[in-house]
Amino acid sequence: MSLWWGWPAAIFGALTALGIYDLLQTRRAVSRNYPVLAHLRYFLESIGPEIRQYFIEADTDERPFSREQRSVVYQRAKNVLDKRPFGTLQNVYAEGYEWINHSVAPTEPDPKTFRVTIGRDCPLPYRASVFNISAMSFGSLSANAILALNKGAAMGGFYHDTGEGSISRYHTRHGGDLMWEIGSGYFGCRDDHGRFDEALFRDNAAREQVRLIEIKLSQGAKPGHGGILPAAKVTPEIAEARHVPMGEDVVSPPAHSAFHTPIELMHFITRLREASGGKPVGFKLAVGHPWEWFAIVKAMLETEELPDFIVVDGGEGGTGAAPLEFINRLGMPLDDALLLVHNTLVGAGLRDRLHIGAAGKVTSSFKIARTMALGADWCNAARGFMFALGCIQSLSCHTDHCPTGVATQDPYRAGALDVKDKSVRVANFHANTLKALAGLLSAAGLEQPWQIRPSHLLRRTADGEVRSFDELYPFLEAGELLRRTPGHGVYQRYWPRASGRRFAPAA
Numbered sequence: 001m002s003l004w005w006g007w008p009a010a011i012f013g014a015l016t017a018l019g020i021y022d023l024l025q026t027r028r029a030v031s032r033n034y035p036v037l038a039h040l041r042y043f044l045e046s047i048g049p050e051i052r053q054y055f056i057e058a059d060t061d062e063r064p065f066s067r068e069q070r071s072v073v074y075q076r077a078k079n080v081l082d083k084r085p086f087g088t089l090q091n092v093y094a095e096g097y098e099w100i101n102h103s104v105a106p107t108e109p110d111p112k113t114f115r116v117t118i119g120r121d122c123p124l125p126y127r128a129s130v131f132n133i134s135a136m137s138f139g140s141l142s143a144n145a146i147l148a149l150n151k152g153a154a155m156g157g158f159y160h161d162t163g164e165g166s167i168s169r170y171h172t173r174h175g176g177d178l179m180w181e182i183g184s185g186y187f188g189c190r191d192d193h194g195r196f197d198e199a200l201f202r203d204n205a206a207r208e209q210v211r212l213i214e215i216k217l218s219q220g221a222k223p224g225h226g227g228i229l230p231a232a233k234v235t236p237e238i239a240e241a242r243h244v245p246m247g248e249d250v251v252s253p254p255a256h257s258a259f260h261t262p263i264e265l266m267h268f269i270t271r272l273r274e275a276s277g278g279k280p281v282g283f284k285l286a287v288g289h290p291w292e293w294f295a296i297v298k299a300m301l302e303t304e305e306l307p308d309f310i311v312v313d314g315g316e317g318g319t320g321a322a323p324l325e326f327i328n329r330l331g332m333p334l335d336d337a338l339l340l341v342h343n344t345l346v347g348a349g350l351r352d353r354l355h356i357g358a359a360g361k362v363t364s365s366f367k368i369a370r371t372m373a374l375g376a377d378w379c380n381a382a383r384g385f386m387f388a389l390g391c392i393q394s395l396s397c398h399t400d401h402c403p404t405g406v407a408t409q410d411p412y413r414a415g416a417l418d419v420k421d422k423s424v425r426v427a428n429f430h431a432n433t434l435k436a437l438a439g440l441l442s443a444a445g446l447e448q449p450w451q452i453r454p455s456h457l458l459r460r461t462a463d464g465e466v467r468s469f470d471e472l473y474p475f476l477e478a479g480e481l482l483r484r485t486p487g488h489g490v491y492q493r494y495w496p497r498a499s500g501r502r503f504a505p506a507a
């Protein structure tokens, strides 16, 4: 007997069952009103980002990284041709267009020399590359992603920031240099109550691979947020790395318990430097209230105890997961934050006694050059290195369904990321970006990235005029804040009221 009608009958039966289910369920009103058909809408909605990304967005639309920005990372990571034909896709007469002026006397810079010595006065200073891997914990990234990043860092001679999830077994297998990040949860150096434990700190800090120690005050994408890793997600490896028990929620409080005032922060930095045997110690922050930042600088002046470095994170920075309001509406953008940090330190006469790193959508040599012109000594990238690992910006890091195995703890998905192949891409991306930076410097007639000044960069403004960065942004003179309160806004209002004894301003 012919069964030709079997398939249509099965499909009809399944659709009828789905329709009955839609009518009886109470969670989705659209499905009750439009049984079966509503699923088509949900399906189209679920693939909307991909449709927009593949078919609708222009190469230069930033969401948050444009196709052009991602492509250049993929090409540099794969070591394939990163050239473009025909001419720029940018509108060079549009407001906000930026460029670097070139020279008639090009130079021949050597990217191998693009290194900065952090913690010059420490017994164990570190010679860092001008481009490194920004903080991303094991837990937000997969084991294979951490392995590939660290192996790439070892191959290319740059550092890999552990993120606040501390040092996991995947950070140590390949021996790449580590910046060990310590957040408010003190993972890897905490007692049973979640407070800082100096004995455990000494053990981890003594590892040869740990070259720098970074206290995390805040992160641009979610400043002041803290976090909870639910007990169900605490794997044996995560528990081991963080020194936390299995079967309990892991809490990162919004604030640190090891210090409560700016002066106590300086004492804590000094304590960590001594307990680490003299490794460079600094902090990472997204700038919030300017008076709190001023209070930190005043604490440096009052105690004469300084961090070896400060990493400034822009509000445009990334995260594994954070509430929309935090991602969109908290944290000063990188340019403004970096200028404030750099300028205050210049004005306080401290700028040449410590180094500044910066992170916030740095994926190209132009962005490195531009960030250094605004006051950074080096740059870090988080999402840039995720692209080098193969991230396709599907924006589902928080779901554990990462299609590329980068940001997931699902062993099957993470297993798709080949450590050998991707570590080479990580090293290539770093090397080719510095090669491109050397090219830019050469064209501008400079030898070193630290020679890029605000006057080398130009921007077209709203009135169609062209202004160099030194005309656009206010820059303080060395020691200016020690002599008088500068006339412009934020310093005039808050510098006199800031004190190293408290974060809040005087009334």
Ligand SMILES: Cc1cc2nc3c(=O)[nH]c(=O)nc-3n(C[C@H](O)[C@H](O)[C@H](O)COP(=O)(O)O)c2cc1C
Residues within 6 Å of the ligand: 134, 135, 136, 137, 140, 141, 162, 163, 164, 165, 181, 216, 218, 219, 220, 284, 313, 314, 316, 317, 318, 319, 320, 359, 360, 361, 362, 380, 381, 382, 383, 384, 397, 407
């Ligand atoms: C998946 C992911 C995890 C992150 N985890 C941390 C973290 O543990 N600690 C931290 O200080 N910053 C963390 N960040 C922020 C980055 O280190 C970086 O400061 C920020 O994303 C800006 O750099 P980018 O624009 O190059 O991504 C994370 C970012 C991402 C994308």
Ligand code: SF4
Residues within 6 Å of the ligand: 386, 390, 391, 392, 393, 394, 395, 396, 397, 398, 401, 402, 403, 404, 405, 406, 407
């Ligand atoms: S591919 Fe998607 S889920 Fe995976 S890391 Fe990239 S943005 Fe996150």
